Amino acid sequence: MDGANAASAGSPSRTNALAIRIASVVVLLPLIIAGVWWxxxxxxxxxxxxxxxxxxxxxxxxxxxxxxxxxxxxxxxxxxxxxxxxxxxxxxxxxxxxxxxxxxxxxxxxxxxxxxxxxxxxxxxxxxxxxxxxxxxxxxxxxxxLEQPLQGGWLAFAHIPPGAAWVFFTLAITWLQDTGAFFVGRAFGRTKMAPTLSPKKSWEGFAGGMAAAIATALFCVPLLGLPITLGEAVILGVVAGIFGPLGDLAESLIKRQVGVKDSGFIIPGHGGILDRIDSILFTGPVVYYLVVIFLQ
Structure with a gap:
């Protein structure tokens, strides 16, 4: 997604594709929040x-x-x-x-x-x-x-359940890592990360995604009132910055082996469900066990 040789950002096709991606997120996000709440x-x-x-x-x-x-x-x-x-x-x-x-x-x-x-x-x-x-x-x-109480936070008035806050946190650092990698890679990507598996991914995009994941993790601590230190938040951000792209590459490996471009077409602008969750499949387990360690 964060290709170095992609068309210019202003081209109609890329603008339309980006608009479709954003519209899909706007529709799906409330459903995900409602689904995670209970x-x-x-x-x-x-x-x-x-x-x-x-x-x-x-x-x-x-x-x-x-x-x-x-x-x-x-x-x-x-x-x-x-x-x-x-x-x-x-x-x-x-x-x-x-x-x-x-x-x-x-x-x-x-x-x-x-x-x-x-x-x-x-x-x-x-x-x-x-x-x-x-x-x-x-x-x-x-x-x-996870049931350890939250520590207030800017969204304390919303009474977010502790477990739901951790799910939102993990999804946020993973998906914003992907978003950061997409935009930074599209603007500055030159050095290909995995040319055989995913030709459009670049190390510049990876760096942008890592920065976005760390920044999101740090922001979520006061936002959600997560009972971890800022240092622990940085560790979780780095984990997402590493394992998110690895999850994406793992699915790319499968798709290359069977000769398909997308897992499906159910989400406009994103492909299939598996295309959308491939990164979170890898970050979820790692974040969970690190959080359990941090909360002890």
Whole structure:
């Protein structure tokens, strides 16, 4: 997105594309905020996003000539979300149980098939794809479950739940990192970061994204009243600045392997759901475990 050789910023095509991207964000942002605010709607939002993203991922696999099992993949994705959501209610390790069920269940379904010529590869792609999306995305349900009280903040009047504040924080530093990389790379990008996987990404854009992630993290501490120091906020910003682009490149690797440009077309100007969440899939788990360490 942050290409050095892209068309000029003033060209009609780029202006229209940018307007479509902004309009999509304006429409989706209130839905995301509302979905994250209450735990039941958060798990519903995660379940919908998981379903759509797994559907797009498996469609890409099929485009590449592979045969993932969509029904099994969706079931695993939903199972992971449910296990994460209900984990606080029991001492049983539901995520471990979900993994056992996923592995055993998918192997049993392959045994039951008459045509087992592609069973091994199909089983591996089904399991890996479901955990790539559902497993990583479930980190936002874990963030939503954090309950340590906030420390006032400029938005204290809104009574944002602590867990929701951490989800908003992680989404903000990830997506604004991507935005910073896009604009800085478009204006100053010269040195390609990963010419084979993502020719339009540049190191200049990466630097701009890193600066945006750190600035956003620092701004969110007083804005949301997050119970961390500014130094810890910088660390989280750096993490987002590194793992966000890596998540993007990971999806680019998959798309290159199967020969597609976008995972889908559900979000105008952004491509598919997977194209929009590829970065947050990587930042969510890392931010969650760092926050847990910082809050101890």
């Amino acid at each position: 735990p039941p709607t958060t798990v519903l939002l995660a379940g919908v996003a998981t379903s759509l993203a797994i559907g797009e991922l498996f469609a890409m696999f099929r485009h590449g000539g592979y045969q993932p099992r969509l029904a099994e993949g969706l079931t695993i994705g939903w199972l992971i979300c449910a296990a994460t959501f209900f984990q606080p209610l029991t001492t049983i390790d539901l995520m471990l149980a979900a993994m056992f069920v996923a592995i055993i269940g998918t192997l049993i379904t392959e045994i039951a098939r008459r045509n087992r010529q592609t069973s091994l590869l199909s089983w591996a792609l089904t399991l890996a794809g479901a955990y790539y999306v559902g497993g990583l995305l479930s980190s936002y349900l874990l963030l939503r479950q």
